Structures are given as C-alpha cells and as structure tokens.
Amino acid sequence: MDISTRLSESQQGSQMSKRHGKPNPNRVKINRNYSLKEIARLFGSLATVRRWLKAGLRTIDSARPLLVRGMELKQFVRRWRSRNRQRCGPGQMYCLKCRAPRRPSNGEVELIQETENCGRVRGACSTCGTSMSRIVSLRSLDAALGALAATATSAEQRLSDRGFPGLNDYIEEVK
Ligand SMILES: [Zn+2]
Numbered sequence: 001m002d003i004s005t006r007l008s009e010s011q012q013g014s015q016m017s018k019r020h021g022k023p024n025p026n027r028v029k030i031n032r033n034y035s036l037k038e039i040a041r042l043f044g045s046l047a048t049v050r051r052w053l054k055a056g057l058r059t060i061d062s063a064r065p066l067l068v069r070g071m072e073l074k075q076f077v078r079r080w081r082s083r084n085r086q087r088c089g090p091g092q093m094y095c096l097k098c099r100a101p102r103r104p105s106n107g108e109v110e111l112i113q114e115t116e117n118c119g120r121v122r123g124a125c126s127t128c129g130t131s132m133s134r135i136v137s138l139r140s141l142d143a144a145l146g147a148l149a150a151t152a153t154s155a156e157q158r159l160s161d162r163g164f165p166g167l168n169d170y171i172e173e174v175k
Contacts, residue, residue, distance in 0.1 A: 023048075025077040030070040033060065039068060043077070052076060054131040056097040091146030093132040095125040102127055109148050113138070121145065 023043045028034070040046045053059070057076045059066045076096070083094040092101040093109075104123025112120045114135075121144065122133040136144040 022081060023077045025074045025081065028070050028074040028077060030074055032070050033067040034070060034073055035065045035067055037065075039073065051133075052080065055080070055133070056130050088134065088144075089146070090143060091148045093121065093123060093125075093134040095128065095130055095132050097128050097130040098125060102132065104132065104148065105129070107148050109145070111141075121148075123148075 027042050034042075036046065036049050039049050039052075043049070049057075057068060058072055059068050079096050079099065083096060088094055088101040091107070092103055094100070095102040102125045105126040109121045109123035112122065114120055117138055119136055119138050119141070120133050121136055122131065124130065125132050134144065
C-alpha cells in the first residue's frame with residue numbers, strides 16, 4: 001500500500017466515524033426482513049439507505065413498505081465496508097454490483113465536496129449502469145480521476161437530482 005492510499009483511507013475513516021461509524025454487518029439478523037426505516041435506525045440515516053439502494057441494495061419487490069431481506073442486507077453491508085479496500089486504478093471506481101473496479105460511463109463523474117479536504121466522486125458504472133462513488137482526498141484528486149471529466153455539484157442539487165423511484169415519497173412520509 002503506498003502512502004497516498006493510506007492517507008486517503010485514514011481521512012475517510014475519521015470522516016466516517018464522525019458521522020456514524022463503520023457499518024457493522026453483524027447487527028443484521030439474516031432471518032428477518034427490514035424496512036428502510038429500520039435500516040436507517042441501525043446504520044445512521046435515510047440518506048445512507050438511499051445511497052445503498054442506488055448502489056445496488058435490493059428490496060424484495062416494489063410493494064410498500066419497501067423491505068430488504070436480512071441476508072441481502074448483511075451481504076451488502078459487507079461489500080460496502082470493503083469497497084474502498086479494492087484497488088481502483090486512476091479513473092476507476094468500485095462497482096458494488098459488478099464487484100469490481102469499473103470505469104464510469106462516458107468517462108464522466110460528478111464531484112461533490114464533502115469537507116474541506118475530502119470529496120465524493122460519483123458516476124455510473126460503464127458495464128451495468130449502477131451508481132458508484134469513491135471518496136477522495138482533494139489533494140490527490142488528479143491521481144484518482146485520471147482522464148475523467150468531473151463536474152462539481154452542490155449539495156442542494158445532489159438531494160433533488162436522480163431520485164430513486166418511489167423512495168422520495170417515502171422519505172417525505174417519514175419526515
Ligand atoms: Zn457495474
């Protein structure tokens with residue numbers, strides 16, 4: 001592991017723990033189903049759940065309330081925890097659905113600044129179309145992006161764009 005990787009991982013770690021710690025897959029019971037609200041309660045917030053759904057967490061079907069099988073949730077949280085340990089080359093992000101580093105489609109990504117030193121790069125997988133994201137240290141941004149074209153996005157835009165079908169209504173309901 002080189003120094004720059006270690007640096008971005010430790011930054012990311014401190015940021016994660018500030019929010020709600022690393023999600024622990026052992027909190028999930030595999031023999032039951034979870035509503036989105038219950039997942040949010042276990043792992044932090046509905047924003048987290050929404051991010052996971054975009055990243056490929058599967059619900060049982062689209063009937064309300066949306067439910068996720070415990071087994072699916074547990075496996076997903078495991079993959080989610082280890083996604084940043086995968087080696088992604090310049091211009092690659094880890095796709096949770098393909099379970100491999102992938103290039104974003106059209107070589108385009110969004111850059112969302114999260115803190116002064118840290119940002120989230122987001123794009124769609126060029127193989128399966130799933131939303132992928134990668135946390136990057138803004139100092140090593142050029143190395144992470146490679147030849148990708150990044151568009152900076154503000155926090156407001158991020159909340160309103162690309163809603164997950166049906167989920168926005170749900171979030172309205174539970175507010
Ligand atoms: Zn993919």
